[in-house]
Amino acid sequence: MSMDRREFLKLAGLTCIGIGVGGAQLLVRSRIASSEYAPAAEGLQANRWAMVIDLRKFRTEEDYDKLIKACHYIHNVPSFPDKYHEVKWLWKEDFEHSFPEQKNRYLPEGIEKKPVLLLCNHCSNAPCVRVCPTKATFKLSNGITAQDYHRCIGCRFCMAACPYGARSFNWVDPRPYIKEVNPEFPTRTPGVVEKCNFCVERLSEGLRPACVEASEGKILFGDLRDEGSEVRRYLAENFSMRRKPELGTEPAVFYIIGGGEEHV
Ligand code: SF4
Numbered sequence: 001m002s003m004d005r006r007e008f009l010k011l012a013g014l015t016c017i018g019i020g021v022g023g024a025q026l027l028v029r030s031r032i033a034s035s036e037y038a039p040a041a042e043g044l045q046a047n048r049w050a051m052v053i054d055l056r057k058f059r060t061e062e063d064y065d066k067l068i069k070a071c072h073y074i075h076n077v078p079s080f081p082d083k084y085h086e087v088k089w090l091w092k093e094d095f096e097h098s099f100p101e102q103k104n105r106y107l108p109e110g111i112e113k114k115p116v117l118l119l120c121n122h123c124s125n126a127p128c129v130r131v132c133p134t135k136a137t138f139k140l141s142n143g144i145t146a147q148d149y150h151r152c153i154g155c156r157f158c159m160a161a162c163p164y165g166a167r168s169f170n171w172v173d174p175r176p177y178i179k180e181v182n183p184e185f186p187t188r189t190p191g192v193v194e195k196c197n198f199c200v201e202r203l204s205e206g207l208r209p210a211c212v213e214a215s216e217g218k219i220l221f222g223d224l225r226d227e228g229s230e231v232r233r234y235l236a237e238n239f240s241m242r243r244k245p246e247l248g249t250e251p252a253v254f255y256i257i258g259g260g261e262e263h264v
């Protein structure tokens with residue numbers, strides 16, 4: 001289901017006056033600010049936001065880690081000492097687990113050992129959206145898969161449905177585990193699912209996603225429906241892959257892995 005911000009706010013308004021599923025739970029959770037989806041007159045606009053990650057340009061651990069740090073700081077993502085409680089919006093994974101269908105014993109060593117930067121794919125045909133019983137996760141008209149912490153009842157159906165492991169659940173209170181709280185973004189509470197939001201709050205302020213900015217050209221972000229956009233040009237000139245294309249989820253995150261010259 002696609003929904004623009006106006007429709008979303010209407011739905012959120014109904015919820016706040018007590019109409020809808022799980023009212024008491026939602027009221028408790030309404031303590032979390034919902035500035036992420038507030039309407040903005042200004043801001044970056046697209047018909048279909050998409051990302052292109054050029055892994056050929058990632059050469060050191062720092063190339064990955066500084067992006068993860070930027071994302072996790074801005075979004076108050078906690079760092080739990082216990083891996084079982086891990087919450088992640090942007091993370092790295094080995095090639096084999098990122099692209100299992102591409103694994104074969106003859107892959108160049110440089111590709112096989114290359115870490116891949118992972119995040120929510122903001123799939124056009126998102127299974128997480130279809131299974132959510134409270135519409136806590138939904139599509140914005142610009143293609144972003146949004147998540148409203150107020151409406152999340154913690155059933156974790158979306159986590160089971162996502163074939164990319166892009167969602168995390170707050171098993172315990174995450175707030176004591178945030179290294180440095182960013183007051184500009186809401187913190188979450190136990191029992192809520194979260195994930196990358198394509199920096200929707202930054203887009204509405206006219207800013208590109210934090211990971212894109214920190215990447216210094218290694219990640220591109222733009223309108224997939226605009227033939228003249230940088231992402232379209234880059235995809236036309238470089239061979240790209242998406243994760244698990246056979247599932248038909250239509251991810252909006254593209255990867256340039258290797259096997260050719262960089263064309264900028
Ligand atoms: S990657 Fe997972 S969480 Fe993100 S839109 Fe696709 S199915 Fe949903």
Ligand code: SF4
Nearest residue numbers: 071196198199209211
């Ligand atoms: S787009 Fe924003 S929220 Fe998503 S991984 Fe990048 S910095 Fe994090």
